Amino acid sequence: MKKLFAFLICLQILKPAFAQNNSLNVEQLQAEVKQGIKQAYNASVRIIAYNSELQTGVGGNFSGVVVDKKGHILTAGHAVTPNAIYLVNFPDGRQVKAKGLGVIVSADAGMLVITDKGKWPTAKMGWSSLLENNVPCLSIACPGNLGLNNPTVRFGYISNKLHENGYIQNTCLMEPGDSGGPLFDLQGRVIGIHSRIRDGQEENFETPIDVFRKYWTALQSPQNHTAFIPEDKFSPDKKAEMLKPVPEIAALSSSFKAQAAEFQQTVFAVKDSVQKVSILSTLVNLKGLFPESDLKGKSFFITKSSELSEHPIIEVVSGKFVSAKVLNRDEKNDLALLEVSMEINGGVTLQSINTDSVSFEEVGNFLISPRPKNEGIMSVLGNCFLAIPKSPAAFLGIGVNFNTDTRKISVTALYPERTNAKTENAKGGENDIAIGDVLTRINNESILTVDGLSKELSKYDIDQSVSLQYTKKSGSTYTRDVVLKHYYVAPNVSFDHFREGKSQRRDNFKEALVHDGKLNPADCGGPLYGANGVFYGINIARFCRTTTLAIPAKVIVQFVKESKIIL
Structure with a gap:
């Protein structure tokens, strides 16, 4: 609370933490998102092929969800080999073996069953036939690029309840490794299984959960079903809670215009005067960290170091750039501290930041990445502090x-x-x-x-x-x-699976926060805020299709404290 209180004073935010947009109660929506994660997270698993000779996992991972006490796991058909043995990793760290069961190629539906004895967290199955467009949803799965045993959360909504290809289309970002991962409604019920993507970030497709209901008996048999497949009879539970569309969800960011306008005062465009690269920077207030006399007549910014030479310029007002001095660089975290010879009011007050770790309870929190001339980008916190290894x-x-x-x-x-x-x-x-x-x-x-x-x-x-x-x-x-050297990895849409592309420097971080903001590489260097006003850190890289990375606030504070502001 101290961190939030000090930040609100700094930015003079006198508005409610959650503004209301007509009939949309975003505070209630946030609570429902958190409740859905609580219900569904522990049943969402990471799966990898098991090598019996080496007694370890090999190859690439995919995702799944446990849906009953018998240990049945729903996943994508293209990821499963009938009778093959797999290692299943639960979010709590447990690792068990499972066997591949049936695969229905035409529907991209697959099933495994846990063969070890034990009790497992499970998620309920919903009803895809009850879906409507604009129903909020959650992806809780394991993106392949992150390489984590515990799943990452993404938030979105149903954009096409039954696409012409027979799949559910939604806006929760997916990528390879997510295959087989569950899509949940906000009650934590499985409504789809991740199947495929296209290059557009809105093009994410799910096998409807009703496909698994229809072919439940067939999927128990460990074989590839390609001929006629008997169907099980089923009908939606009349007592099942209906999923209510939220028409305003496609423009959710408009519900946070008041906060975004305040946050916008702390983000400025910065260019490399040699390479003409343009990214963002974060205005920081260093009062309390250094003597007042050292700060007089100056302003300070933090940005992404690898995109700038020694001669950056900052756009202090629209169309007006001033030269900035590079005071310090932190290559491990890709940070640069800049100084300009003029005073700009405001900025993130670093002295008041609570340097405690972000807790798991904050996963799913609404976040805002402000931009100087455009609307802020909404996202949710997908995971806590992570180490991002060298690629x-x-x-x-x-x-x-x-x-x-x-x-x-x-x-x-x-x-x-x-x-x-x-x-x-x-x-x-x-x-x-x-x-x-x-x-x-x-x-x-x-x-x-x-x-x-x-x-x-x-x-x-x-x-x-x-x-x-x-x-x-x-x-x-x-x-x-x-x-080991630094290499240039050219953008590749067909491999990266999204047109906007990744940041050039995006890995080898000891500690980073993960969120699903659809930032372009040029949007990095700016601040990341909770919708409630908390400063989470600085966006440092668009890591992959599903993930943007941010350097945590506590690392930012430590970087500044170790810097010298008098040259």
């Missing part, structure tokens, strides 16, 4: 993926060093790593998952080397010491 692409110059046919980690792309990123292609010798090669070991340890490779890389710093073993198409195996 093979950005630090080895090697794109990798788990090949579902060969069940190996294959090289999919090569990238040039960042220093001459856009002018030269990657070059190498005849036996150097090439596209199509299979990575087998790192530092003499088997590479079984992409996540495992990233975590091993994170133990090393730039200019240190790792030993990579790889097998070429000819069958020949080679071992090379590869030095």
Whole structure:
């Protein structure tokens, strides 16, 4: 409460924490979101293939949801092999084995069953036939790019209750790894299973939950069902609570115009005067952290370091830019502290920030990312403090993926060093790593998952080397010491699965917050607020289709305290 109180005084916010938009009660909606997460989260699981010989998980992950005490797990048909053994990770850390059951390819429906003994958290099944457009919904699943055992929350609404392709279309962001993950209503009932996406961020498609009701008996049989499939008879429970559409949900951000207008006073555009790159910066108030005499006649901003040279300029009013001095950089968190020789009122008062950790109870909170000239971007907090490891692409110059046919980690792309990123292609010798090669070991340890490779890389710093073993198409195996450097990873819509693209520097963070804000890379560097006025941190990267990363407020405060403001 102290953090919120001090922040409200700083920004002179005299309005209610939640403004009302006509009939939409956003405070009630927020409470329902939190209740839905509470009901559904623990039954949402991460799944990975199990190698009996190695007694460990291998390959890429997918998602699912446990729906009964017998341990039946609903998931996507394209992720399951009948009779195969899988490892299932619950959010509470428990890991159990499960067996693949039936698959209905035409409906992308699949089922597993837990084979270990125990009691499991379960989620209720809803009724997709009762859905209407604009019904709020929650995705609670495990995006592949994050590589986490515990699921991440995203919030949205039903945009097409029955798309022409037979699936439910909704606005909860999805990506590979989410496949099989559950879509819930705000009562925590499963209404769909994540199936597929297109490049538009609004194009997320679910297998309707009623498909699983219709083919429940068939899915008990461990086989791929391709011929005639007997249907089970069912009808919606007459006592089931109806799902009410919220017509205003498509313009939810308009309910927070008052807050966004206040938050907007702390965000400014900043450009690199050499490269002409434009991002955002956050105005910060350093009173109480440094002597008043050192602050007089100056203003201070924090932004994303990797996008700026030594000569940034800040747009202090529309169309007017002033030169800024770089006082300090924190390469580990990609932060830069800037100073301009003029006083600008306001800013985030860092002295008053509570540096305690964000708790799980805050997951699902409504967030706002303000922009200087545009409407703020709404999102929800999807996960607590996370470590984001080094990616093979950005630090080895090697794109990798788990090949579902060969069940190996294959090289999919090569990238040039960042220093001459856009002018030269990657070059190498005849036996150097090439596209199509299979990575087998790192530092003499088997590479079984992409996540495992990233975590091993994170133990090393730039200019240190790792030993990579790889097998070429000819069958020949080679071992090379590869030095970690910075590589340029060009945007790739077909691989990234969204047109807006990822930030260039987006990984290797020891502590980050995750939210589902649809930020462009140019929107990073600005502040992230709770709709109730809490300063959560600074948006640092659009990480992937589902995720934007923010550096937490406590890290921001520590960075500033360690900086020198007199040069």
